[in-house]
Amino acid sequence: MPLRRSLIGRLLATSVLIAVAAIAATAWLAAQSTSRAIRQEQGRSLADDKGVYDMLVAYGATHRDWTGVQTLIEARSATIGRRITLTTDDREILADSGGTGSLATVRAAATVDPLRLDQALTGSADRIDERAVGPYKLPRPERDELTQVAQARLSCLRGLQVAGRVADDPSGRPEVQVTSSDFSGVTGLCAAKFYLVTATERRALRDLATMTARCLGLSRGTKLVIGRDFAVEQLSPAAPDRARDLGAGRVRSCIAESRARQLRDYVAPPALLFVTDRGGTAVEPVFRLSRANVLRIVGVTGAVLLATVLLTVLVGRRLVQPLRALTKAAAQPVERSARMPVARDDEIGYLARALNDLTERRERAEAQRRGMVSDIAHELRNPLTNIHGWLEAARDGVTPTGSTVLEVVREEATLLRHIVDDLSDLAAADAGELRLHREPVYAADLVTQVRDSHDTGAARAGVTLTARVAGDPVLSADPLRLRQMIGNLVANAIRYTPAGGTVTVTAAPAGAELEVVVRDTGVGIAADDLPRIFDRFWRADTSRARATGGSGLGLPIARQLAVAHGGTLTAVSRPGHGTTMTLRLPLDPSFRTGGPGLPGRGTVAADDQTGVRLQ
Numbered sequence: 001m002p003l004r005r006s007l008i009g010r011l012l013a014t015s016v017l018i019a020v021a022a023i024a025a026t027a028w029l030a031a032q033s034t035s036r037a038i039r040q041e042q043g044r045s046l047a048d049d050k051g052v053y054d055m056l057v058a059y060g061a062t063h064r065d066w067t068g069v070q071t072l073i074e075a076r077s078a079t080i081g082r083r084i085t086l087t088t089d090d091r092e093i094l095a096d097s098g099g100t101g102s103l104a105t106v107r108a109a110a111t112v113d114p115l116r117l118d119q120a121l122t123g124s125a126d127r128i129d130e131r132a133v134g135p136y137k138l139p140r141p142e143r144d145e146l147t148q149v150a151q152a153r154l155s156c157l158r159g160l161q162v163a164g165r166v167a168d169d170p171s172g173r174p175e176v177q178v179t180s181s182d183f184s185g186v187t188g189l190c191a192a193k194f195y196l197v198t199a200t201e202r203r204a205l206r207d208l209a210t211m212t213a214r215c216l217g218l219s220r221g222t223k224l225v226i227g228r229d230f231a232v233e234q235l236s237p238a239a240p241d242r243a244r245d246l247g248a249g250r251v252r253s254c255i256a257e258s259r260a261r262q263l264r265d266y267v268a269p270p271a272l273l274f275v276t277d278r279g280g281t282a283v284e285p286v287f288r289l290s291r292a293n294v295l296r297i298v299g300v301t302g303a304v305l306l307a308t309v310l311l312t313v314l315v316g317r318r319l320v321q322p323l324r325a326l327t328k329a330a331a332q333p334v335e336r337s338a339r340m341p342v343a344r345d346d347e348i349g350y351l352a353r354a355l356n357d358l359t360e361r362r363e364r365a366e367a368q369r370r371g372m373v374s375d376i377a378h379e380l381r382n383p384l385t386n387i388h389g390w391l392e393a394a395r396d397g398v399t400p401t402g403s404t405v406l407e408v409v410r411e412e413a414t415l416l417r418h419i420v421d422d423l424s425d426l427a428a429a430d431a432g433e434l435r436l437h438r439e440p441v442y443a444a445d446l447v448t449q450v451r452d453s454h455d456t457g458a459a460r461a462g463v464t465l466t467a468r469v470a471g472d473p474v475l476s477a478d479p480l481r482l483r484q485m486i487g488n489l490v491a492n493a494i495r496y497t498p499a500g501g502t503v504t505v506t507a508a509p510a511g512a513e514l515e516v517v518v519r520d521t522g523v524g525i526a527a528d529d530l531p532r533i534f535d536r537f538w539r540a541d542t543s544r545a546r547a548t549g550g551s552g553l554g555l556p557i558a559r560q561l562a563v564a565h566g567g568t569l570t571a572v573s574r575p576g577h578g579t580t581m582t583l584r585l586p587l588d589p590s591f592r593t594g595g596p597g598l599p600g601r602g603t604v605a606a607d608d609q610t611g612v613r614l615q
Contacts, residue, residue: 015312016305023301048080049275053110053121056086060268061114061131061170070095085274086112094271103274113270115260127256133171134266135204142198143172149196150174156190156589159512171201190589201228204262211258216251230255326352387413436478436564440588443507443514444469446479450486451505454494462499465490470508476588477565485561489518489581492555496579497522509587513567516583525573533571534559558583 055076059069066086077084077097085103086095110118114129138146150166153176157164164178197205205226213224225234232251387409393399451467458465486505493503501521508515525533534555562569567585 012309012312015308019305019308023305048082049109050121052076052080052084052275053112053118053273056112056271056273057114057117057122057129058131060112060271061129063268064266066094066268066271073097083274083276085276087272087274089270089272091272099276101276103276106274106276108272109275110273111270112273114267115263116270128259128263131170132263132267134263135207136171136201138172138198138200142200143168143174146196146198147174150176153190156512160190160586160589173198173201197228208255208258208262211261212251212254215254215258226255230259322352326355330355384416436481438476438478440474441477441479441482443473443475443516446482446486447505447507447516450483450490453483453487454490457491458494458503461494461497463494463497464502465494465505466502467505467507469506473507473509473514474588475514475585477585481561482565482585485558486516486518486583488555488558489583493518493520493522493579493581496520501578510584512587512589513584514587516585518581518583519578520580521578524575524577525571525579526575530571530573534569 055072056069059072060066063069069086073084073086073095074097083099084097085093085099087093087103091103110121114132115127117124117127117129119125119127147166154164154166157176157178161180162178163180164176166174167177168174205228208230209224209226212226213222216224218224223234223236224232227233232255390399390405390409394401394405399405447467447469451465454465490503490505497503497520503518503520506517506519559569562583562585565585567583569584570582571579572582573579
């Protein structure tokens with residue numbers, strides 16, 4: 001393999017490139033430092049300045065004056081070993097950690113004003129500190145009410161498999177913070193339903209809207225509504241030309257100015273911050289490099305480059321050796337099922353274990369494929385053999401051609417069609433191409449339809465079939481697939497329940513899910529067989545007699561349909577005590593389940609004042 005394509009060559013080229021870039025950058029900076037001064041940060045370091053600034057902004061945002069800041073400044077000064085002074089614009093000292101020297105000629109490190117933040121220090125585009133809440137501070141009763149609302153929304157999100165937590169913002173409002181990595185298109189389902197603006201916020205926002213309207217020069221007949229995110233929600237009468245004349249930038253500027261005026265009485269006044277040495281001076285030293293120092297840097301960097309090249313070659317050889325062994329083992333024919341050598345407990349060792357695991361999974365998949373081919377051939381052979389036998393008997397005159405022969409042939413052909421349809425459904429599910437035509441489905445109607453369609457079969461088998469639904473829950477699903485899924489479970493329960501037994505179908509909401517339970521008093525399933533009932537073509541009857549079971553595809557299809565709907569299907573059974581199949585499907589969050597005062601089949605309307613969707 002050419003050096004330019006080998007791992008050693010690429011690793012060497014990358015290392016040399018990085019080393020050359022680092023050396024060039026270091027040399028350039030060193031050369032520049034001989035002709036340009038490096039200004040020392042105001043105080044001891046920019047990090048110290050930012051820490052002091054953040055501490056004072058936090059205090060100013062939550063206090064109306066600087067009366068109690070002296071203790072904080074003294075503690076911070078002892079930590080960083082610098083003098084911290086806070087003064088008015090006229091340099092009248094408000095608080096001082098102690099030191100000598102005048103500050104008359106020293107430039108202030110920053111102006112501490114929670115309503116006009118220093119963006120160079122905060123690194124944020126916000127000009128008003130979020131901890132300055134003023135009239136937006138919520139009283140305890142409103143916080144308690146919002147806590148209940150936030151917990152309700154969190155429960156809604158958890159029902160949609162979205163993780164989150166409730167945290168208070170500076171105003172005391174509990175907010176739901178989503179912690180899931182993937183929740184696109186989901187959180188909106190639990191947003192409008194739990195949106196609430198308190199009376200305190202409404203009053204403050206109304207005052208802010210009044211001040212903003214005055215800033216914009218709006219007439220008295222114009223209604224301006226500002227939301228909790230401090231953005232215009234309504235400007236009436238709707239005049240597009242007028243709104244365009246105002247301009248988005250001017251509107252935002254007026255909102256910010258009005259908000260600053262609204263909060264001014266609730267925060268501390270602006271103050272100048274000085275971070276200096278104990279003598280009250282700020283020194284700006286200049287560092288320069290001599291010719292000897294420059295030569296020394298060049299020599300060291302050259303040695304680093306040489307060491308990098310040698311180390312890269314050695315490490316590359318050690319890396320390539322086990323990789324070549326892995327490549328040799330992986331290149332073996334599939335029939336040999338070669339295992340990768342695991343020489344070390346590092347990334348290459350992890351790769352070898354992963355390849356070994358992949359080989360084992362491939363072998364299991366191959367065995368399952370061979371078994372499934374055999375099963376499919378067996379299932380198709382039986383009805384085809386029956387059809388062929390009856391047709392030959394009719395042709396040879398052994399059996400008279402008539403309705404009996406035609407009926408038998410029709411039944412066997414129907415069985416073949418069902419098997420092919422089941423295999424088609426499983427193939428579509430495996431390929432992720434199982435199409436669902438979702439629509440609102442009422443659980444009561446669904447369970448009733450399933451019960452009615454299986455009443456005749458249950459009566460013929462001497463089994464009592466009953467169904468119960470709690471409330472009127474609604475879910476978004478494919479009604480045909482849902483009937484097929486629950487119908488498979490009911491048919492299976494009837495098949496394995498002796499005459500005189502019962503099969504009960506119940507459906508009830510369980511949190512954000514619909515729980516459908518199919519319970520029978522049949523023969524039950526052995527503990528060793530229970531984990532395999534969802535395997536394809538598996539039947540407890542090892543003779544595979546058709547009289548004791550179906551094709552072995554009903555339960556696998558039911559589970560695939562449950563997964564396609566975002567649900568689960570589980571089974572619990574004991575021999576002689578019957579079987580319980582539990583199907584859990586997510587309810588449609590845009591509908592409420594039926595209950596006292598909350599009918600499940602109501603109309604959906606919008607409240608113009610709150611924006612909350614009601615049923």
